[in-house]
Amino acid sequence: MKLARYLFLLTAGRILAALAVLVGVLQILDLLDVTTDILDRGLGAGGVFYYGLLRLPRLIEQAAPLAVLAGSLFAFAKLAGESAVTAMRSTGISAYRITALALPAAALLAAVQLVNGMIVAPRADARLTDWWQATAPQEDQVKPQDQMTFRVGQEIVVGRPSEDARRLDQLTIYRRDGQGRLVQRTTAEAAVYDQGAWRLVSPRFEAVSPDGVSSGAAQSMTWTQNIRPADIQALRTGAATVSAAEARRALQGGVSVRPKTFYDTQVQRAWAAPFACIVMLLLAAPAAMANFRGGASTLIVQCLAAGLVYLVFDGAFTALGENGAAPAVLAAWAAPAIFAALGVTALLYLEG
Template structure:
């Protein structure tokens, strides 16, 4: 067995074990909150299992960076404790090369996290929303409040009525110009999704002119293609998770309920989040050079603290970007860049 294969197997095994433990803990905590509701809906153990299955991708995505940190600390700690790193360095293998040979294990999980975030989780989230709404007892369904959202230059207020999201009632549309000034208000009895577009039923128009308001009406008219029934279901249920596809659509003039900075940051985060797995590996790599007979456990604690601090900084920068207080590019990539540099600097210092 070659050294790269040995390191990949060692790192990969420890990372997978840590991932399984972390996902298991998150799954248990999640089920503690919803199991009673699932059983009250007479869905039984099968419903609990189905819910857990649909939630699994999101939990794996959340746990991936911590799994790399924990698994790498265990793996590098074992190498240092067994004096394997000392033997490798005596043959000319530097700590840089050891880290590079261990990198593929973290890169595989980073690629899996990217795949889940871009493809798998959005589909399972949508399936879970439809299943959860369909299984809600009629007596427990709350009256749907009006929802407010934007589509391009239009601000829309309407009441979702159809469970599948295919119709709206009491529709009010406020159209603005590029400067944000109101230029037209449209009211309609209803809006119905038909084919690939929405149609307004009995719309009435009030157009603001320079010195007068022009009024008009129609029996029906085409409205927009930028809105889907799935968007309406999401709004009606009050869900807050935004997928990269939804963020891209919002930036292109589709449905949005938050400032543009929020969607810019979410789109950048979709690509930056998997990089966190590689950053965690770099932060854990110095443990391979620890001398556990001479206080090396302190280095392990420092690397663990650096990994947890990375998560704090990453969340803080993301919040700044979502609120518009920092550019989206900086908010998404600042923490990975800073802590990756910290990990590399620590390796250079310890390598001497």
Template sequence: MILQLHVLRTVATRILGAALILMSILQILDLLDVTNDILDRGLGVAGVAFYAALRLPRLFEQVAPIAVLAGGLFAFSQLARESAVVAMRASGVSGYRIVGMAVPAAVAVMLLDVLCGQVLAPRADPALADWWKNTTPVAERKVPAPRTFRAGADLVMAAGASADGRDINGVTVFRRDAKGILIEKIEATRAHYKGGGAWTLDQPRTTRFAGDLAQTSTATTTTWPTALRPQDVQGLFGDDAVPTAASARRALENGGSDRPESFYATHLQAAFAGPFVSLVMLLLSAPVALANFRSGQGAVLLTAGLAAGLFFLVANGMLTALGESGSLSPFLAVWAAPAIFGALAVRTFLALEG
């Protein structure tokens, strides 16, 4: 138990240190761009701190895999240099068990990555966007461009939306039949979500098309039944919002979407595969633990592990982009790189372990 805690503590502290350093660097670079704007708006140091706090979930998502790679390389190389690995193997502890002792650290990063990507960041991003919008000086505010998206079989154009996604302004709904022919157009000043999967349209002006005829009618309010939800609206009107597993699934089930189906299918798979990237990074760093630093093998494996980890991130990103565009199956686009690089890491470790 003491030996396991020693290995786990060594790996975990190195991963934590790498994550803090990387997050600090990204945070500083981010604040260099916005600090002057925040101070000019009279928000002071509290505003800078508020901005930095809301950015933390996304920053952790970005640095988590690299932190595990860097932390694993530093920790295993230290254990190898101190001959701790030699001593453990001489006492009957296999290399597999040594790596297994470090796995809980990677699992903790995986769980925290899921928490940030699926829970914290989707809540922090709209709050940050709304805060930034409301604190922008009136003279500098720009009228947002209308958004066009699909809500089931309906095509929708909207001028804007509230921060909580429960109100949409300047709504135009184009309804089509099964053949894709336009049969109805509804223009409303506002759409309000009233729960139960239905929206209320204020002051709707409905135009129905039947062949060459068009009939127009007005009303005070009308109900718009759709699978669209406030969370979908937040994502559609957010700036470069990354779909969560829940929002991607809703988009595939006729919820709000403004991108191809392949984009949401890929991100649905990525929501499950993403956390395993940290585990692959730990496996890529593991061969360093069995290296002989006296013969120069350690430096070679250390460099190879770092290069393999970076190449893995590049390959994973390229395959994901192919999946989003529909050029590759979403399943292959998301799971191919982790499976291939994980297998290569295990094969290398097995060869060194003998």
């Protein structure tokens, strides 16, 4: 129990230290771009702090894998440099057990990453978007667009959103069948979001069939429950990130402007991304076997390079999945599986 506690605290401490440094560097670089804008808006130091706080979840998400890699390398190199690994192996403790005892530190950060990516970061992004838009100078605020086009399931929607994104004026809905052929066009004065659903105001219908075109009208009707004002707002502001919840809603008939393969990949990535923390520790584990009397630096550099190459491959597979060139499951999980296997293989080889 003492050994397990020691290895956990050693690894976790180094990982947290690396995470703090990396997040600090990313935070500084981020603030260099926006501090002038924040101060020009008259928000002062409080605005800078609030912006940094809302950006923190995404920065942690970006820095966590590299923090695990760097922290684990520092921890294992310390054990190797003090000959602690040699002493432990002389008592029958294998390198596999040393790695397994350090693994909970990475697993804990992976769990934090999962919660952060699924819940915390999307909410912080939404609040940051609202705050940034609300505090913008009048001339810089996002104005209602003349038209905005997006998909809702098999429907193509064209409308002009209000400033609070709870109303779509001059709405036109093109409904298609499974083969993409137009089967109905619906026009309405507006669609209003009320009690979790969108209500069409004065809709008119034109249905297309082999027998011809038939038309109809109504005073009011419920349209869909799959769209949220936040989804419309995200389209208006051009949000760069898509959360797992937003991707799932898009796949279930919600707002979408990208191919289905993109949203499939985002859903899978939301679960696969936290495993990068565990993969990084496995890639760093061979550093525990380093011999500081001969070639230790080479092994540590190889471990570091493996972690960086993993990030490149992970990004490449993700891009393939988003563009439909690879299945979403393969795109999200291939790199973690391959590099985790490589880390274990390297450890097996060094253990002999």
